[in-house]
Amino acid sequence: xxxxxxxxxxxxxxxxxxxxxxxxxxxxxxxxxxxxxxxxxxxxxxxxxxxxxxxxxxxxxxxxxxxxxxxxxxxxxxxxxxxxxxxxxxxxxxxxxxxxxxxxxxxxxxxxxxxxxxxxxxxxxxxxxxxxxxxxxxxxxxxxxxxxxxxxxxxxxxxxxxxxxxxxxxxxxxxxxxxxxxxxxxxxxxxxxxxxxxxxxxxxxxxxxxxxxxxxxxxxxxxxxxxxxxxxxxxxxxxxxxxxxxxxxxxxxxxxxxxxxxxxxxxxxxxxxxxxxxxxxxxxxxxxxxxxxxxxxxxxxxxxxxxxxxxxxxxxxxxxxxxxxxxxxxxxxxxxxxxxxxxxxxxxxxxxxxxxxxxxxxxxxxxxxxxxxxxxxxxxxxxxxxxxxxxxxxxxxxxxxxxxxxxxxxxxxxxxxxxxxxxxxxxxxxxxxxxxxxxxxxxxxxxxxxxxxxxxxxxxxxxxxxxxxxxxxxxxxxxxxxxxxxxxxxxxxxxxxxxxxxxxxxxxxxxxxxxxxxxxxxxxxxxxxxxxxxxxxxxxxxxxxxxxxxxxxxxxxxxxxxxx
Amino acid sequence: xxxxxxxxxxxxxxxxxxxxxxxxxxxxxxxxxxxxxxxxxxxxxxxxxxxxxxxxxxxxxxxxxxxxxxxxxxxxxxxxxxxxxxxxxxxxxxxxxxxxxxxxxxxxxxxxxxxxxxxxxxxxxxxxxxxxxxxxxxxxxxxxxxxxxxxxxxxxxxxxxxxxxxxxxxxxxxxxxxx
Numbered sequence: 001x002x003x004x005x006x007x008x009x010x011x012x013x014x015x016x017x018x019x020x021x022x023x024x025x026x027x028x029x030x031x032x033x034x035x036x037x038x039x040x041x042x043x044x045x046x047x048x049x050x051x052x053x054x055x056x057x058x059x060x061x062x063x064x065x066x067x068x069x070x071x072x073x074x075x076x077x078x079x080x081x082x083x084x085x086x087x088x089x090x091x092x093x094x095x096x097x098x099x100x101x102x103x104x105x106x107x108x109x110x111x112x113x114x115x116x117x118x119x120x121x122x123x124x125x126x127x128x129x130x131x132x133x134x135x136x137x138x139x140x141x142x143x144x145x146x147x148x149x150x151x152x153x154x155x156x157x158x159x160x161x162x163x164x165x166x167x168x169x170x171x172x173x174x175x176x177x178x179x180x181x182x183x184x185x186x187x188x189x190x191x192x193x194x195x196x197x198x199x200x201x202x203x204x205x206x207x208x209x210x211x212x213x214x215x216x217x218x219x220x221x222x223x224x225x226x227x228x229x230x231x232x233x234x235x236x237x238x239x240x241x242x243x244x245x246x247x248x249x250x251x252x253x254x255x256x257x258x259x260x261x262x263x264x265x266x267x268x269x270x271x272x273x274x275x276x277x278x279x280x281x282x283x284x285x286x287x288x289x290x291x292x293x294x295x296x297x298x299x300x301x302x303x304x305x306x307x308x309x310x311x312x313x314x315x316x317x318x319x320x321x322x323x324x325x326x327x328x329x330x331x332x333x334x335x336x337x338x339x340x341x342x343x344x345x346x347x348x349x350x351x352x353x354x355x356x357x358x359x360x361x362x363x364x365x366x367x368x369x370x371x372x373x374x375x376x377x378x379x380x381x382x383x384x385x386x387x388x389x390x391x392x393x394x395x396x397x398x399x400x401x402x403x404x405x406x407x408x409x410x411x412x413x414x415x416x417x418x419x420x421x422x423x424x425x426x427x428x429x430x431x432x433x434x435x436x437x438x439x440x441x442x443x444x445x446x447x448x449x450x451x452x453x454x455x456x457x458x459x460x461x462x463x464x465x466x467x468x469x470x471x472x473x474x475x476x477x478x479x480x481x482x483x484x485x486x487x488x489x490x491x492x493x494x495x496x497x498x499x500x501x502x503x504x505x506x507x508x509x510x511x512x513x514x515x516x517x518x519x520x521x522x523x524x525x526x527x528x529x530x531x532x533x534x535x536x537x538x539x540x541x542x543x544x545x546x547x548x549x550x551x552x553x554x555x556x557x558x559x560x561x562x563x564x
Numbered sequence: 565x566x567x568x569x570x571x572x573x574x575x576x577x578x579x580x581x582x583x584x585x586x587x588x589x590x591x592x593x594x595x596x597x598x599x600x601x602x603x604x605x606x607x608x609x610x611x612x613x614x615x616x617x618x619x620x621x622x623x624x625x626x627x628x629x630x631x632x633x634x635x636x637x638x639x640x641x642x643x644x645x646x647x648x649x650x651x652x653x654x655x656x657x658x659x660x661x662x663x664x665x666x667x668x669x670x671x672x673x674x675x676x677x678x679x680x681x682x683x684x685x686x687x688x689x690x691x692x693x694x695x696x697x698x699x700x701x702x703x704x705x706x707x708x709x710x711x712x713x714x715x716x717x718x719x720x721x722x723x724x725x726x727x728x729x730x731x732x733x734x735x736x737x738x739x740x741x742x743x
Contacts, residue, residue, distance in 0.1 A: 128728050134687070173574075217705050244567040248568045249568065255567055256582060259579045260585050260589070262577075282614060282700055282702045283702045283704065284618035284701075284704055284708075292604065296596075315585075363599070368603045368614075372699055373700070374700065375691070375701070375702065376726040377698075443698040445693060445725075449734040454734075455734075456735040456736070457737070458738075458739050460722035462695075463696065529582065543591060557610075558611070561694070561697055563713055564611070564615060564712045
């Protein structure tokens with residue numbers, strides 16, 4: 001199939017025509033789902049804010065279901081498809097394998113997303129993102145998700161195929177770039193995640209059609225989380241790859257050690273799947289041995305991997321900055337970083353918030369006994385709004401500021417607003433996560449319409465601090481929605497009204513990555529043995545916070561009723 | 565070279581690792597081991613561990629066992645719905661039904677006594693969330709979970725449902741008295 005290759009004059013990156021179109025369509029589709037997800041987010045927030053309590057109960061549960069599906073599945077998966085095509089075709093400078101299949105995958109995802117949303121908004125499928133049986137949704141609710149999953153699987157296969165094309169056409173020499181390697185781990189995790197999803201959603205679809213009589217509720221939870229949690233690991237692998245990408249593009253940063261970073265990605269593949277077990281820690285059906293073994297992620301190897309990335313990404317930036325001469329004190333490299341560039345500020349807030357808030361809370365939440373203090377409380381969404389939102393979504397948002405000129409060939413409109421957007425969104429969302437965790441620590445339930453329990457035979461009054469936390473959740477939630485809305489406005493506005501930029505030279509042949517770049521002559525060791533004392537201090541700060549918070553929770557646990 | 569180009573050294577897995585990276589990997593590994601050991605330590609020495617005792621059961625059978633328990637141990641009824649208040653025998657078994665949208669019955673316990681509380685659901689998933697103590701346990705239909713509990717303080721406690729179970733989820737509130 002004839003195709004062309006464009007070399008972007010700004011970045012020097014080479015975009016193959018089909019891959020470029022697919023990336024654009026996937027990214028735009030993702031942004032549209034983010035818009036739906038954002039509107040539902042505002043409605044959810046305004047209902048859970050005790051002083052406002054906007055929606056009636058049935059509409060609240062409907063909107064909350066839509067919010068989960070549209071954000072966690074549709075926004076993120078569409079964007080990830082764009083990331084996969086970028087990490088393969090663009091970074092390896094080759095044509096995309098089987099673009100027709102990639103388009104088929106895209107349209108399956110579009111149709112599936114719409115079908116599921118139709119089911120939700122018809123009102124008979126308010127079963128939440130998790131759709132736990134035996135609560136039943138309409139059959140097309142499940143069918144839509146299955147179509148999305150099949151579409152995503154096709155996209156993933158096209159990614160694998162493109163790696164083969166690059167190897168065959170010899171567009172690069174040696175090993176895959178680290179970012180592509182990270183995307184490959186995301187794609188591998190995606191493959192078995194989607195298979196787990198098929199393993200549970202297809203039977204559930206049959207059950208909703210009446211072809212299967214019963215699905216065991218405990219079994220459903222176990223297999224479903226093979227989908228539900230593992231899909232978050234795709235996100236982690238994808239956004240960590242984007243952190244490395246940002247560091248490489250903005251700072252020309254080399255990984256401190258290719259070996260360490262790549263092994264850390266491998267650890268994700270090997271151990272993250274087991275982490276799904278931490279959703280079942282307060283369930284009756286599994287033994288304590290099973291829970292401890294699985295949630296320790298086999299001795300926390302996956303946690304170790306994230307701790308490694310959390311060190312090597314800022315470490316690589318520090319080494320690059322110090323090489324440029326920012327060597328004063330511990331933190332000149334960080335102070336002199338381009339804080340006015342939203343690509344950097346968004347990425348760095350994503351890194352810090354994911355590590356300090358999302359990462360630590362996730363490990364504490366996933367500790368077998370401590371889970372009893374937090375299971376199904378508001379702590380849980382607090383945790384994942386600091387992983388999948390300030391981690392993944394913010395990383396995706398910040399890289400888009402780079403992609404608008406490079407991929408969409410448009411200048412960003414309103415650059416001042418672009419500068420503040422990552423701060424507005426990242427900081428308010430981080431605080432939102434914190435106050436949600438605060439409310440959860442006080443016991444407030446997630447997915448709950450009414451803190452006052454009106455209609456109940458008894459009264460229970462939450463502590464005043466819980467109401468305070470929920471009020472703050474409302475305030476910072478609204479600010480975060482404004483920050484997210486601003487991003488959509490800036491990006492869509494730039495695509496429509498931004499100044500058109502020169503696309504650069506178009507050729508009908510790919511230009512391979514030159515073999516004899518500085519890379520070949522550089523010493524093997526990425527950091528040139530450049531010490532990174534600032535990063536060491538930051539890492540130790542993370543570690544101390546982690547240890548203190550971890551043991552504080554054991555202290556809380558020791559104060560509740562005795563259980564055995 | 566940078567992370568978007570192939571590594572300069574084809575055999576990247578043979579690269580040496582810097583001391584500071586080794587140190588951080590070591591810290592992360594040891595910390596992981598400590599957290600792993602902590603869960604086991606708590607099983608041996610800690611006083612808050614979730615019970616492993618669970619059985620498969622049908623909702624009908626569980627309801628029958630609970631009704632028998634209620635008939636034998638009810639001490640009074642409360643509210644205009646006449647919900648029975650059931651005194652669980654010290655050191656004995658108590659049954660708590662989760663159903664759309666109530667926790668049934670009201671249990672009465674004594675401080676410092678250990679009880680075996682049997683939990684199960686008649687229909688959807690429910691969440692046993694004891695407040696303000698903040699103990700949270702998943703309740704699943706088809707499974708009878710036997711949890712040993714020892715209240716440490718007297719008072720009136722609420723059982724909030726914290727697993728979404730439909731339109732009445734927000735008024736599914738139960739009660740436990742500790743004398």
